[in-house]
Amino acid sequence: MELKLIFITLLGLFCCCNTQKEGNECIAANAKYCGECIQAGAKCGWCADKNFLKQGETVSSRCDELQSLIKRGCNEMHNPRGEIKTVFNKTVTNRTRGEKQLNVDEIIQVQPQKLLLTLRSGEPQSFLLKFRRAEDYPIDLYYLMDLSYSMKDDLENVKNLGTSLKEKMDGITSDFRIGFGSFVEKTVMPYISTTPAKLLNPCTGDQNCTSPFSYKNVLKLTNDGSLFNNLVGQQHISGNLDSPEGGFDAIMQVAVCGEQIGWRNVTRLLVFSTDAGFHFAGDGKLGGIVLPNDGKCHLENNIYTMSHYYDYPSIAHLVQKLSDNNIQTIFAVTEEFQPIYQELKNLIPKSAVGILSANSSNVINLIIDAYNSLSSEVILENSKLPEGVTVTYTAYCKNGVVNEGETGRKCSNISIADEVIFNISFTSKGCPKKGKQETIKIKPLGFTEELEVILRFICECDCSKDGVKNSNDCHFGNGTFECGACRCNEGRVGRNCECSSNDVATEDMDRNCRNGTDICSNNGECVCGMCECKKRENPEERYSGEFCECDNFNCDRSGNKLCGGHGRCECRVCICDPMWTGSACDCSLSNKTCLDSNKQLCNGRGTCECGSCKCINPIFQGPTCELCPTCPEVCTENKECVECRAFGTGEKKETCEKECSDFKLTKVKTRDKLPQTNDASYPVKNCKERDANDCWFYYTYSVNNNTEKVVHVVEEPECPTGPDIVPIVAGVVAGIVLIGLALLLIWKLLMIIHDRREFAKFEKEKMNAKWDTGENPIYKSAVTTVVNPKYEGK
Numbered sequence: 001m002e003l004k005l006i007f008i009t010l011l012g013l014f015c016c017c018n019t020q021k022e023g024n025e026c027i028a029a030n031a032k033y034c035g036e037c038i039q040a041g042a043k044c045g046w047c048a049d050k051n052f053l054k055q056g057e058t059v060s061s062r063c064d065e066l067q068s069l070i071k072r073g074c075n076e077m078h079n080p081r082g083e084i085k086t087v088f089n090k091t092v093t094n095r096t097r098g099e100k101q102l103n104v105d106e107i108i109q110v111q112p113q114k115l116l117l118t119l120r121s122g123e124p125q126s127f128l129l130k131f132r133r134a135e136d137y138p139i140d141l142y143y144l145m146d147l148s149y150s151m152k153d154d155l156e157n158v159k160n161l162g163t164s165l166k167e168k169m170d171g172i173t174s175d176f177r178i179g180f181g182s183f184v185e186k187t188v189m190p191y192i193s194t195t196p197a198k199l200l201n202p203c204t205g206d207q208n209c210t211s212p213f214s215y216k217n218v219l220k221l222t223n224d225g226s227l228f229n230n231l232v233g234q235q236h237i238s239g240n241l242d243s244p245e246g247g248f249d250a251i252m253q254v255a256v257c258g259e260q261i262g263w264r265n266v267t268r269l270l271v272f273s274t275d276a277g278f279h280f281a282g283d284g285k286l287g288g289i290v291l292p293n294d295g296k297c298h299l300e301n302n303i304y305t306m307s308h309y310y311d312y313p314s315i316a317h318l319v320q321k322l323s324d325n326n327i328q329t330i331f332a333v334t335e336e337f338q339p340i341y342q343e344l345k346n347l348i349p350k351s352a353v354g355i356l357s358a359n360s361s362n363v364i365n366l367i368i369d370a371y372n373s374l375s376s377e378v379i380l381e382n383s384k385l386p387e388g389v390t391v392t393y394t395a396y397c398k399n400g401v402v403n404e405g406e407t408g409r410k411c412s413n414i415s416i417a418d419e420v421i422f423n424i425s426f427t428s429k430g431c432p433k434k435g436k437q438e439t440i441k442i443k444p445l446g447f448t449e450e451l452e453v454i455l456r457f458i459c460e461c462d463c464s465k466d467g468v469k470n471s472n473d474c475h476f477g478n479g480t481f482e483c484g485a486c487r488c489n490e491g492r493v494g495r496n497c498e499c500s501s502n503d504v505a506t507e508d509m510d511r512n513c514r515n516g517t518d519i520c521s522n523n524g525e526c527v528c529g530m531c532e533c534k535k536r537e538n539p540e541e542r543y544s545g546e547f548c549e550c551d552n553f554n555c556d557r558s559g560n561k562l563c564g565g566h567g568r569c570e571c572r573v574c575i576c577d578p579m580w581t582g583s584a585c586d587c588s589l590s591n592k593t594c595l596d597s598n599k600q601l602c603n604g605r606g607t608c609e610c611g612s613c614k615c616i617n618p619i620f621q622g623p624t625c626e627l628c629p630t631c632p633e634v635c636t637e638n639k640e641c642v643e644c645r646a647f648g649t650g651e652k653k654e655t656c657e658k659e660c661s662d663f664k665l666t667k668v669k670t671r672d673k674l675p676q677t678n679d680a681s682y683p684v685k686n687c688k689e690r691d692a693n694d695c696w697f698y699y700t701y702s703v704n705n706n707t708e709k710v711v712h713v714v715e716e717p718e719c720p721t722g723p724d725i726v727p728i729v730a731g732v733v734a735g736i737v738l739i740g741l742a743l744l745l746i747w748k749l750l751m752i753i754h755d756r757r758e759f760a761k762f763e764k765e766k767m768n769a770k771w772d773t774g775e776n777p778i779y780k781s782a783v784t785t786v787v788n789p790k791y792e793g794k
Contacts, residue, residue: 024068027535030060034078034461034483037063039430042123047074048463048484055546056524056533059485059495068540071568078461078483082125087114087454092132092419101174104266109134110449119389119428120458126425129451131378131444135416138175138266140221141165141367144250146274147182147210149203149239154273155232157361162228165364172371178228179221179261183250184212185240186279186307188287192240202239210236214307215250217299221262244277249293251329252313253304255321257297265448267375268327271367273356275334278344284311295321319348323381328446330370332356332363349381350374350445374446380409380422383441388432389455391440394423431459499528515547524548545571558586582610596624634701635687638663638711642689642699646713649692663701663709674700674712695719 029040037046045066052074053061069077089112093102111130119125145151145158162178169176185191192202192212203209219231254261254270281292293313298306313321322329329351331341338355345351352373354366382391393408395401397420403410411420424442432438435457443450467482474486479497481487488497513519513526520531523543533543541553550571558564563574567585576585588611596603602613605625615625641660643650646667652659668674675684684702691697699713 024065024540026063026065027060029063030535031063032059033485033487034062034464035431035459038078038080038458038461039121042120045069045077045079046461046483047072048076048078049074050484052484053495054544056520056531056544056548056550057542058532061542062485076484078463080120080458080461082118082120082123082458084118084125084127085116086112087116088112092130093134094132094417095135104138104264107134107137108449109137109447110444110451112451113449114452114454116454116456117426118456118458119426121428121430124425124427126423129380129422129424129442130419131411131422132419133375133378133414133416136173136175138177138264139169139173139269139371140177140179140262140264140266141169141269141271142179142181142221142254142261143271143273144181144183144247144254146184146245146247146276147235147238148184148245148276149207149209149237150275151273152237154275154356155235155237157363158273159233160229161232161363162225164225165367166223166225168364168368175223175266177221177223177262177264178219178225179217180219180228180232181215181217181250181254181261182235183215183245183247184238185242185246186214186249186284186287186289187212188289188308190286191242191246203237208236210238212238212240213303214246215253215304217253217257217260217302220260221264244279244283245274246307246312247272247274247278248280248312248318249304249307251318252293252295252321253297253299255318255325255327256295257299258325260297260299260302263325263327267446268325269330269367269371269374270322270327271330271332271363273332273363275337275356277337277340279312281312281314281317293317315344315347322348322351323445326443326446326448328352328374330354330367330374332366332370349379350377376412376414378411378414378420379445380424380442381445385440386432386438386455388429389438390427390429392425392427394425396421396423426453426455428455428457431457433457435459494528495530513547515549520548521545523551556584558582558584586610594624596626600624634685635689638687638701639689642687642711642713643691643697646697646699646715647691647717651692663711666710666712667715668712669715671698671714674698674714675702676700691717693717693719 025041026037026044029037029044031037031040031044031046034046034048037044040063043065044063047062047064047069052072053059064072066077066079090108092111093106093108095102109132111132112127115127117125117127143158143161145155147155165178166176188194192198199211201207201209202212218235219228222228251270251272284290287308289308289311291310293310295313295317298304298310329348331345331351331353333341333353333356335355338353341353345353352370354370356363356366380393385391395403395408395411397403397411398413398418401411409422414420432455438455440453440455441450442453461483463483467480467487469480470477471479471481471486473481473496474488475492475494475496475498478492479486479488486495486497488494491501493499493501510519510526512529513524513531515521519526520533521543524531524533526532531546531548533545533548536542536553538553542551544550544552552569552571553562554572555563555569555574562569563576564580564582564584564586566580566588567574567576569575574583574585576582579589581587581589587609590611591601591608593611594602594608594613601608602615602625603620605617605620606613606615608614613623613625620626640650640652641656641663642665644653644656645660645665648656674686676686684700687699687701688696689699695717696719697714697717699711702710704710
């Protein structure tokens with residue numbers, strides 16, 4: 001796994017180093033000396049050749065990318081690189097429980113322990129940090145309890161915590177120590193009542209409570225669980241007026257009073273038990289306390305004595321002190337206040353929240369679960385970085401999980417003896433701390449072990465150490481000659497420091513820079529009577545020459561490429577690469593592109609000019625004059641001769657010997673015996689033609705390497721056979737019968753459909769009839785009945 005990760009690291013470094021940025025940062029830096037150049041970027045180098053610069057080029061032209069400097073003819077380049085040196089690299093501890101007990105200082109969980117990094121601006125330096133969670137690692141646990149009146153029933157259950165918790169922790173470590181502290185509130189109004197009676201007994205009624213206090217260290221960390229039980233059993237509840245408690249004061253003292261608490265350089269756990277909220281910075285003003293908490297230890301006789309003098313600490317202040325002292329916090333709180341402490345936990349790294357039952361009966365299980373949760377997570381943190389330095393993390397965790405970016409510092413679900421690896425990369429920009437050495441500490445949160453990284457910065461080139469001050473090469477000693485160029489003294493300018501900065505722009509000096517009427521051809525500035533050419537937006541494009549009259553971008557183009565891509569532009573003239581010529585270097589002197597697959601130059605039908613075939617006869621076309629759209633096909637052209645020589649038939653059988661003797665004929669038995677292009681070292685044309693007897697014959701035509709025409713022909717032509725009459729007649733008769741049957745079936749189907757439609761129509765009319773179906777609709781009775789309208793029935 002390590003080899004794989006190292007490969008990934010080196011690959012990432014290589015890719016990072018080769019990332020192309022927009023533009024050329026080296027030229028854009030306008031560096032005046034080597035140190036300034038190498039701070040511009042990791043790809044920048046400085047040319048120290050004394051005569052490297054051309055007329056019109058500025059000193060900053062010595063700074064460029066390495067490949068560009070090589071192309072420009074530089075022989076002495078300075079490009080210092082960063083490096084990593086390992087100072088201490090002890091292997092992580094790999095032992096099982098039951099083996100020889102080791103001292104705390106002998107247990108190693110972080111590897112390596114000390115590195116020396118030399119950083120070059122823009123060049124990342126990466127290394128691997130290995131973390132292995134040691135088995136049977138010692139644990140110090142300090143139980144900090146709220147002793148306000150509402151925690152009365154909880155105190156009873158905590159009195160036996162020492163021995164019970166030690167029994168449980170024996171399954172995790174054989175070296176466990178426990179301590180106890182308590183807190184109530186600041187001893188000033190309005191947090192407590194300051195009447196004499198209430199100062200003696202803050203509780204109401206017949207309740208016997210102890211005097212209020214801010215924080216008390218009851219028991220220093222010890223491995224004696226019985227002593228813990230005895231001392232906690234002697235504690236009494238106290239009381240205060242408001243609901244939030246002064247727990248932050250107590251946490252601060254537990255964190256910074258390491259000697260009084262008895263913290264060792266092992267896993268440090270702080271269990272904070274309460275059923276109320278908390279006061280924080282600013283709340284002290286209610287009691288007239290305005291001084292910010294100083295974050296120092298103020299325990300006298302194990303009691304915090306400055307609660308009335310200093311305000312509560314802020315959350316950020318607590319986070320800093322807990323982190324500095326590698327303390328992991330477990331908030332054991334009642335369900336009512338769990339959301340508040342969950343938000344607090346999100347602000348404090350390596351902390352956990354557990355819900356405490358009403359009487360703290362579940363405190364042991366809560367502590368065990370919280371410890372397992374905290375210890376299964378590894379989070380790296382580093383001390384403050386100097387300005388201009390950045391660090392990135394990539395975590396390679398269990399089961400192939402890779403975390404990058406914001407989560408690159410973290411691995412979860414880590415068990416005892418598990419090993420994880422972090423790839424850490426430092427990058428600097430410029431020259432941080434003015435080149436002074438800086439030390440960075442990297443450590444897993446909650447652990448005392450750390451990696452010390454010493455940073456050194458490359459701010460100057462090695463050649464600057466050999467610089468000659470007041471050198472005669474710099475105009476009578478007006479500068480330091482270093483790295484092939486003059487580094488002018490203050491007040492001096494010019495390539496060789498030949499001018500005073502007060503005399504740069506004068507009419508006499510400008511006269512020396514005129515080429516006709518324009519100063520420096522309008523492509524530069526006159527400095528000390530010499531033209532310094534201006535820079536283009538494209539850093540690859542440059543002006544040069546005594547009067548900046550030359551450039552490297554206004555040459556002829558071919559194929560939209562400067563000098564056809566086969567040369568370089570110097571003073572507006574193309575200097576072609578070998579085997580290329582022409583004003584735009586677009587004429588190749590090589591004839592490789594004129595050779596056909598038969599190795600003939602333009603197939604013998606043209607001449608090679610500038611890498612292209614010029615066909616002599618315009619009927620021939622193609623890159624190598626191989627095409628002839630208006631020519632008879634080879635097969636058709638040679639058909640008659642092949643037929644007469646192979647079979648003695650055809651139009652030329654009488655004149656065959658005279659007209660068809662210009663090729664060599666070979667007969668083969670079958671078509672698969674005919675030669676193919678893949679089998680020969682020259683092209684082969686496959687032909688199929690019809691002879692005088694209406695038979696097909698097959699042959700191949702080719703020109704071998706000796707320019708001889710060669711024909712291979714199948715000795716027996718393929719003649720078509722006559723038709724078989726019986727199957728044809730039988731097929732026609734069967735077709736007629738089938739067609740007749742099909743027509744009869746179609747007619748029968750149509751009749752059935754028609755009958756069904758008529759019957760359906762009849763049924764519909766029958767249903768719509770308005771008379772009784774039992775009477776004749778056309779019958780008329782012979783009897784006529786007349787009624788007298790005057791008749792009244794008398």
